Every structure is written in C-alpha cells, then in structure tokens.
Amino acid sequence: MSEVKLATSVRTEFGKGAARRVRRENKVPGVLYGHGTDPVHLTLPGHELLLALRTPNVLLSLDIDGKSELAIPKAVQRDPLKGFLEHVDLLLVKRGEKVNVEVPVNAEGDLAPGNYLLEHVLNALPVEAEATHIPEAVTVSVAGLEAGASILAKDITLPSGVTLAVDEDAVVLQVLAAQAEEPAAETEGEGETAEA
Incomplete structure (x- = not known):
C-alpha cells in the first residue's frame, strides 16, 4: 500500500464562513481523531487530497506543524452536484496497529x-x-x-x-x-x- 504525504496546517477558525474561506483557497477542512487524543482541526491541500482519495483506504502521512502523523480516511463529504471535497474525517493510526x-x-x-x-x-x-x-x-x-x-x-x-x-x-x-x-x-x- 502506498503512503501519500500531505502538508497540512492546524485550523483555528470554525463554522460555515471559515470553511467556505478554506475551500475558496482550494483547500479542504478536516478533522483528525483517534487514540483518545483531542480532535485536531486541519486544513488539507484540495487537489493532492482528491488524488490520494482515489485509492481506497489510502494511508496518509500528515505533516502537522513539523510533526508527522499517519491517518486513514474515515468519512469523506462531497458536494452532491459538483463532486468537490467539502470535509474529511481522518482516523489516527500507528504503524503495526490493526x-x-x-x-x-x-x-x-x-x-x-x-x-x-x-x-x-x-x-x-x-x-x-x-x-x-x-x-x-x-x-x-x-x-x-x-x-x-x-x-x-x-x-x-x-x-x-x-x-x-x-x-x-x-x-x-x-x-x-x-x-x-x-x-x-x-x-x-x-x-x-x-x-x-
């Protein structure tokens, strides 16, 4: 299975208006959760994420403020008419974990x-x-x-x-x-x- 590296940034603004601003920049709002940690709200690169999600159960290597985390897509929301990504939920995983x-x-x-x-x-x-x-x-x-x-x-x-x-x-x-x-x-x- 291939591992796709994505550079991300932590989001500090929330709500519909903030999400629209993120999407206008060709980026996708998302959230990373798992292993009992607090959810981390992220901004992901839109085109690279779209290409990565063409592979089912793709393993994403996320660069979050200099720290690398592994994640798999858990839920993906798309615009029902245009098909572009609106939001993605990512599950934090560790190497060797089932x-x-x-x-x-x-x-x-x-x-x-x-x-x-x-x-x-x-x-x-x-x-x-x-x-x-x-x-x-x-x-x-x-x-x-x-x-x-x-x-x-x-x-x-x-x-x-x-x-x-x-x-x-x-x-x-x-x-x-x-x-x-x-x-x-x-x-x-x-x-x-x-x-x-």
Whole structure:
C-alpha cells in the first residue's frame, strides 16, 4: 500500500464562513481523531487530497506543524452536484496497529455461457488489517459459474496478515439467471373498453 504525504496546517477558525474561506483557497477542512487524543482541526491541500482519495483506504502521512502523523480516511463529504471535497474525517493510526476497513471486491473471468447476471451482494469486504498493509482490493474469479452459484466471504483468498471482519458465511457475490420480460398481452376486457 502506498503512503501519500500531505502538508497540512492546524485550523483555528470554525463554522460555515471559515470553511467556505478554506475551500475558496482550494483547500479542504478536516478533522483528525483517534487514540483518545483531542480532535485536531486541519486544513488539507484540495487537489493532492482528491488524488490520494482515489485509492481506497489510502494511508496518509500528515505533516502537522513539523510533526508527522499517519491517518486513514474515515468519512469523506462531497458536494452532491459538483463532486468537490467539502470535509474529511481522518482516523489516527500507528504503524503495526490493526484497523477495520472495507476493501473493494473485484470480479474477474467470464460466467458460464448463458443468460446470467453477477450480483455484488457486498461491494466491499470488511476486513481487519495492519494500518500500513491494507490491501487496495481483493480479486475473485467467477469464471464458469452458473445460476445459483455464490461466493462466500470464506472463499476469498486474503493477503497474509489480513483477516475477515464479517461472518465467514456472508454471501459476497452470487450468480442469477436473467429473466426476460414478457410483453404485456392485451386482455379482451381492455380491448372492448377501448372500442366503446
């Protein structure tokens, strides 16, 4: 897992007006919390943070007034229309510490020939991993699967040091038979009403 370094500064102004001023400077207001410490309100560089958040569960190395801290994103708020970052909550982590995160599930391979659909029951798999070794994603082969087949959490091969944080019998992916819609047939009663 890659570590992204971000230069941050501590915020002393709070409220909507202060947050708007921060965003006008192409920066993002955020808060860092965890390990029983008091929350630290930060200003983060907008573009660099946006690029970093493209990687799921990215590990951020924050330079806060000359002190380096490690954090992972916990909650990200975006503008619903324009998509820009409005606020980010960061969780303080230490090297070697285990954290619970959700890892995206990627399916590879072709289903058996036929009219089948692959349903992602879980788009992300809850796992426990060391904060500095969180996998970016897990890949599952669905090659040759037919309707009725399902892949459970325990069937997914995880990297070493990563364990499931969900019931091992939880369904992650399942194959369904696609159903074609039948054209609506006009009944006799409807036809008579239309003529009248």
